[in-house]
Amino acid sequence: MSFLQPILLLGLPLALLPIIIHLINQHRHRTVEWAAMMFLLDAKKLTKGIARLRQILILSLRVLAVILLIFAAGRPLAGGWLAMTGGKADTVLILLDRSASMEQQNLETGESKRSTALRKLADLLSKTANNSEIVLIDSATLTPTTITDPEGLLELPETSVTATASKIPALLQIAVDYLATDESGRTDIWLASDLRQSDWDPGSGQWQALRAELAANEASRLLLLSYPATDTANGNLSISVSKVGRRRAPEGMQLVLDFTIRRQSNSDEPTNVPLEFTVNEMRTVQEIALSGKETVRLGHVIPLGRNNGKGWGRIDLPADDNPADNTAFLVFADPPVRKTVVVSDDQFAVEAITAAARAALETDIQYEADTVGTDQLSRIPWEDTALLFWQAPIPAPDSPESALLSQHLATGRTLVFLPPAGASDHPFKGFSWEDWTGGGNDPLPVEWWRTETSLLANTQSGESLPVDDLNFFRVREFSGDVQPLLRTGENTPVIAKLISETPGSAYAWGTLPRTDHSSLATDGIVFFVMLHRALEEGANAVAPAQFRETGSGAIPDIPYSILAQSGGDASLTAPGLLPTAISLDAEGESRRLMALNRPVSEDDLKTLRPEAIASLLEGVNYRQVSDELNSGSSLASEVWRAFLVIMSLALLAEAILSLPARTEAEQPVVGLR
């Protein structure tokens, strides 16, 4: 329980007044000489139980009334949530899920889940956390910010609208790190989130360590302010563009789009939605038929006119419950050359890789593959390379090669480590090669592979790749912070993605496309798909028209200008967090276009069930506070009225108990005889 005037609680000892008055009264007795002791003794014996109980009750009620009066004067705060929060914390951490899904709004009030949570937290903290240190960590920047005025929480750039995805484990990790370095004392961690499964990533390996660290910090308590998914009457539509291509037609160039519209609504009735396409400032509106929860439109054609080799556009949905997912930006330009460079001395492996890399996946795109010996590293054309295979010892961390590899990844290109034949002693961002295994005639069977995402994901039609057919004979093990994509028996990862924050992806393949190592080259389908998926990822970085997901660091650190933005106040929200079309104006380069869109994972409507949260936070001192978008309840409301009412009831009960017993004064006890 918190109080707005806690100083008045110093008056609590006044509650002893009724007892003191009672004792004084007892002490102030007079003394009489008495003859009729027998009646006194009888009466006393008879009244021992009930009368004493009544007296104790009366006294307790008086004490209670005084306590309640003092409490009421202290202006207590309570509410469904505050009642559970217990006492006052020295530090309050606000972990804010700023993902696009938190922008779901109540159209009548215009309040989103994010702003509701912020408003309620601001209200609570301004009332209760007078002397507490308040620190905000938002999911978009993952940077702790000290808040001096809780009431201004809503106006901060760190709490403004974004169209990003959240990484709740990372958010919690920052909080745990903050608590570890900062002597924060008793801490309340408020985590405001809508419990999207994609944001919480229950499969992440981080949870185990997080659980242990949170549970070990006994002075902290996690208060999960959750906004479960609610189906609203209006429903919500979200749009995402999955592919943008161009084709030449007799009437001129055409833009060919693949896009997906997802529907979050109570009804699955077929309906038409007016989609607004804006391409190079030409606006067209087209009705698109929707059915079911998801509508995928492939090969939607928009005429570009005669000389439109390069440009940008946007697709807008009509306004609905969530404005953050109503816009998808798109950029287009001549496709880049898909350049693959193989750093290797292994002739057989090089042949297989270059052959696959040169094989054209799409006819109007140029595919190139170069080989560079391990002793000719200076010949690598870093600027043009979209995909780099590195079958050489990992360079020393302070070597120029290591810096170039990092730069390669930082610019969004793709890197695949292949196992070098010899020793490789240095690590690269924690990743390092271990010993070779296998080598016999018996292949290592495929145990498992990741089908939902990354290189081995199922095809768009949902069919899985024929990974089962692969055989591995020699595999070099590796260690580091990796996300396995394929494992053989005995839990050995063969193909994995290195976990890093860089825009570009780095992969580790523990085997080579050689017949004595694996059947990657002979059963070429999986190998081909993996290579081209990696190439596509990297090609986006070198493309004159790039697609990226919103997030901090999405925009490279070079001069740029914003072509269009949607969904929020550009002056408030940091660059890169909102859907944007930008033009990169690096010196010495041709102008490049970039479209930032919210991560597709944000359109995944799955939310965590309470049991899943309980298992994720097992052993952690946490409470879940479920709020709703439309709930007008406050985190803390003044409840002195309730105290006064209870006090009145206590006084009433006291008065009833104090009423003298019905005397028989009308009839004298005895008559004269």
Added chain:
Amino acid sequence: MAESIQRDFLDPVVLGRLMGLPLNSRHPMLGSVSGRHRSPVKGSALEFAQYRKYVPGDDTRRLDWRTWGRTDRYYIKEFEADTNLRLCFIVDTSGSMGYETGGINRLNYARSIAGTLAYLTVHQGDAAGLYAGAKSEDGSTFQEELPPKRGALHLGVMLDLIARLKSGGETALVESIHAAAEKIPQRAMIVIVSDLLFDLDPLQEAFDHLRFRKHDIALFHLLDREEIDFTFDRPTRFLDLEGGPSLLADPSLIQQKYREAVKDYLGKVDRIVNHSVVDYHRTFLDEPYDQVLARFLMGRNPKTARSAR
């Protein structure tokens, strides 16, 4: 011994006013001399009682010769015998009799009743005696005893004895009653003055003992209204006049139960006195004792009994 004895419990005005009211017994009395009270034996008073047949041995002087002349049979003519009254007081002198309220001491009140009645009794030619007692601290019963006699000299002794009575110790009224019942040889009038603040169970037996001896019992039950109504309003420490432990009590808590206990007690007293045909007078200390006595005396006079009740 030059101890001066105050007889301030006697008021000449009251004595003078009550002198006109005779003290009558409700039952025939057996006195030693002739008096104004009915006797169970037949005697030679003026009032004709009955005729009865002569039997050998009867005094021939009492033969009614006129009847013999008319009927030729011997009849004896009998007349009522009038005798004197023996009045014995049994006064409770236990500690509780020392209770005082509004300047009135219960024992003083008892003295006034006993002294005034004794004066009236002796002055109408009857005999008066006194039994008084309480338990002393060692548990033995202390007893004052003055057998009933007539005469002014005896009255002086008795009034002195009444004046010397002191309250203290536990009550021994029941023992006093049994002792008096044994010691008073013939029918007498017994006047008990007490507050009856003790266990009433043995009292019934004591009264029965007196009734068995054919005594006429009158009881002055001296009570204070405060003892009945218990109207204290703040915590009070009650000191036991009979030496028991003191008691601190909040009257507001126990008042109801106290009154219930008093009611039970008075009901029990009523049952006992009704059973033993006791002439019971519940007397409150704030009531002038002359009124109480006047009511008592008038109640015993057949001519005024109705108006006294």
